[in-house]
Amino acid sequence: MKSFKQPFYGWWIVGAGGIVQWYTSAVFWRGFQAFVPQILGTFGWSHGATAAAISLQRSESGLISPFVGVLLDKYGPRKAMAFGVFVTGGGFIFMSQMQTLWHFYLAITLLTLGMSFGTFIVFVVTVANWFVRKRARALATLMSFSALGGLTLPLLVASIDRFGWREMLFAAGIGFWIIGFPATLVMRRRPEEYGMQPDGGPENINENTSGHGSMDREIPRTSRIREPTITMRQAVKLRFFWQLAIVTSLGQLVSSTNLFHFAALLEYGMTTALAASAAGAVAIGDLGGRVGMAVIGDKFDKRKMLTIAMLMQTVGVAGLAGINATVAGVDLGLWPLPFFVVFFGLGFGSSIPLRLSILGDYFGRASYGSIVGLTSSVNALFGAAGPALIGLVHDIEGTYRLGFTIVGAALVIAIPLTLTLEPAGRVAAKARTLTRRSYQVRGRSGDSG
Numbered sequence: 001m002k003s004f005k006q007p008f009y010g011w012w013i014v015g016a017g018g019i020v021q022w023y024t025s026a027v028f029w030r031g032f033q034a035f036v037p038q039i040l041g042t043f044g045w046s047h048g049a050t051a052a053a054i055s056l057q058r059s060e061s062g063l064i065s066p067f068v069g070v071l072l073d074k075y076g077p078r079k080a081m082a083f084g085v086f087v088t089g090g091g092f093i094f095m096s097q098m099q100t101l102w103h104f105y106l107a108i109t110l111l112t113l114g115m116s117f118g119t120f121i122v123f124v125v126t127v128a129n130w131f132v133r134k135r136a137r138a139l140a141t142l143m144s145f146s147a148l149g150g151l152t153l154p155l156l157v158a159s160i161d162r163f164g165w166r167e168m169l170f171a172a173g174i175g176f177w178i179i180g181f182p183a184t185l186v187m188r189r190r191p192e193e194y195g196m197q198p199d200g201g202p203e204n205i206n207e208n209t210s211g212h213g214s215m216d217r218e219i220p221r222t223s224r225i226r227e228p229t230i231t232m233r234q235a236v237k238l239r240f241f242w243q244l245a246i247v248t249s250l251g252q253l254v255s256s257t258n259l260f261h262f263a264a265l266l267e268y269g270m271t272t273a274l275a276a277s278a279a280g281a282v283a284i285g286d287l288g289g290r291v292g293m294a295v296i297g298d299k300f301d302k303r304k305m306l307t308i309a310m311l312m313q314t315v316g317v318a319g320l321a322g323i324n325a326t327v328a329g330v331d332l333g334l335w336p337l338p339f340f341v342v343f344f345g346l347g348f349g350s351s352i353p354l355r356l357s358i359l360g361d362y363f364g365r366a367s368y369g370s371i372v373g374l375t376s377s378v379n380a381l382f383g384a385a386g387p388a389l390i391g392l393v394h395d396i397e398g399t400y401r402l403g404f405t406i407v408g409a410a411l412v413i414a415i416p417l418t419l420t421l422e423p424a425g426r427v428a429a430k431a432r433t434l435t436r437r438s439y440q441v442r443g444r445s446g447d448s449g
Contacts, residue, residue, distance in 0.1 A: 008200030009191070010130030014138055016186035017123030018145030020085075023179050024119050025149025026156065027092070027172040028111065030283065033262040034157045034276070038165040045101055048391040053108045064116040065380065069373020072125045073366075076189035084118020085180030092173030096166045118180060121376060122187070125369040128360045129190045132198040135360050136297030140353035144290040147349055150283025153262075157276040190365075198365075230363040230431045232370040240362065240427045243417055245375050248355045249382035250414040251310060254317050254407050255348050256386035258282075261320070264400035268324045278341055285345025292346075293353040302358050307418040309351040310411065316344025317408035321401050362424050 025031070040050060071080055091110030098104050123142055131138040160168050191197055235241045261282070265275035289309070297305070319339030322332050356372070363371050386407060393403035 008130075009188070009194070009196060010127070010138065010198075010200065012186055013123075013130060013188065014127055014142050016183040017127065018142050020119060020180055020183050021123060021142065022145040022149045023175065024088075024115065025146040026152045027149075027175070028115070029146065030150040030258065030280075031153060031156045033259050033279065034153060034160055035165050035169065036259060037263055037266070038160055039104075042165070043101070045104075046391075046395055048388075048395040049101060050104075050391065052388055052391070053105050064113065065121055065376035066370065066373040068116050068121050069125065069369035069371070069376075072122065072189075072369040072373075077122045077126045077187040078184055080117045081122045081184045081187055082118075082181065084114045084116065084122070085177065085184060086114070086118075088114030088118050089173040089177040089180070090114070092169050092176060096169035096173070121369070121372060124356055124372055126187055126189070128356070128368050128372075129365055130198060132360075132365070134199050134298065136302070136353055136357040137294045139356050139360075140290050140292075140294035140297050143349070143352045143356075144287055144294065146352075147283050147287035147290050147345075150280055150286060153280035153283070154273075154276045157262075157272070229366045230428070232367045232374060234431045235363055235367070235371050236374070238427060238430055240422050240430075241371075241375075243421060244355065244358065245378040247306070247310065247414045247417045247421075248351070248375065249379045250411050251313060251348070251351050251355075252379040253382040253386045254313060254411050256383040257317075257390050257404065257407060259387050260390050260394075260400055260403075264320065264404070265323070267400055278337060281341045282345040285342045286349035287345075289346040289349025289351075290353060293350050297353055297357060302354050302361070303418060303421045303423075306351060306354045306358070306421075307415060309347045309354060310414045310418055311347070312343040313347030313351065314408060314411045314415070316340050316342070316347055317404055317411065319343065321404040321408060325401060362427050 036050060039045070068080065087110055091107055091114050094110060095104070095107035098107055124139065127138050127142050128135060156168070188194060230238075258279075262275055262279045265278055266272065270278065293305075316339060319336040319341075322336035323334060323340065325332050325336075355375075359371055359375065360368055389406065390400060390403035393406070394400055
């Protein structure tokens with residue numbers, strides 16, 4: 001009789017982090033768009049002022065992310081996450097009581113600080129430390145939980161209508177504490193610190209050294225796992241790093257505008273129920289993209305798959321801009337809606353685990369947290385521009401359509417940039433060359449001294 005085999009502990013980390021990712025997405029990343037029309041209706045703030053607060057959130061997140069990554073590489077995830085969970089819950093509760101615009105900005109600042117330490121980067125770095133060969137699968141599974149959060153958007157809209165936006169924000173804060181604090185207990189930095197190896201491999205393997213079975217020695221499993229070790233200092237000197245950062249930043253420029261998807265669909269003439277269903281249905285394609293990467297992400301060229309993801313996201317945002325639009329005298333009606341729902345979600349969903357696993361494949365685990373943090377910082381600059389651009393154009397032109405057309409055109413630039421990304425072997429060779437040059441320079445400096 002075979003004994004029950006415990007699942008690799010790394011999958012428990014994926015599950016715990018995924019639950020927090022789902023909840024954060026349900027009430028903020030995807031869900032906050034349900035609060036925006038209600039908050040604007042209560043206070044009468046302009047779209048630009050509201051968007052500026054979200055842009056502040058993106059930019060602050062970018063400033064914080066590098067520090068979070070460095071702390072995670074050095075100290076591990078538990079303390080950072082516990083702090084983040086506490087501040088995030090408090091941020092939601094504070095926002096539920098706000099009365100003025102500066103209250104809103106302060107609440108957004110608290111949420112930014114809390115989520116930077118308590119959500120995305122913490123889980124990505126921790127999961128990437130526990131998986132090497134199955135990294136794309138693990139990260140895609142983790143990110144799939146975020147997509148599930150979008151499916152609850154119609155329920156959140158209905159709950160806000162029934163109970164009020166203040167009550168739902170207060171409940172969101174309490175719920176974050178209930179879910180987040182237990183999840184911190186599951187987080188662990190690296191498998192080697194607990195007698196385990198990445199991907200669930202055996203701790204040690206036996207090698208016969210005598211050829212007669214008289215002498216065996218144990219070799220750590222990690223010696224069998226080959227992965228690059230590129231530091232952040234080396235990474236920032238490589239063209240590949242900045243090219244990938246620009247690609248993912250253009251994707252962030254577009255994805256950050258989801259704050260206004262629900263409001264835009266209402267403006268295009270949809271009923272509240274249909275708009276909520278359509279905006280929420282984007283999560284189905286999003287989930288499909290992430291689950292798809294869990295299945296095939298480690299089997300095919302990630303650069304080509306990321307190119308396809310960017311192309312699909314471009315088609316999706318074009319679909320959003322085209323709903324009920326008149327082009328060359330032709331009323332497009334709702335025909336573009338399926339393109340928005342399917343391709344925006346698929347493109348965005350598949351791009352997230354792809355870009356995160358590419359960073360791990362190219363640079364390794366040693367400085368992964370720092371590199372992800374710096375990449376997120378670059379992404380945040382574009383993420384901050386997205387909502388600000390959409391809100392400003394709306395205040396000037398009185399429509400969301402032009403703003404979405406502009407960001408869709410910008411995303412086209414990412415397609416050739418992704419196609420021309422260098423292979424991992426060439427990037428590793430360039431990093432080794434940089435290291436040798438650095439040693440040579442130090443050597444000459446020492447000789448001259």
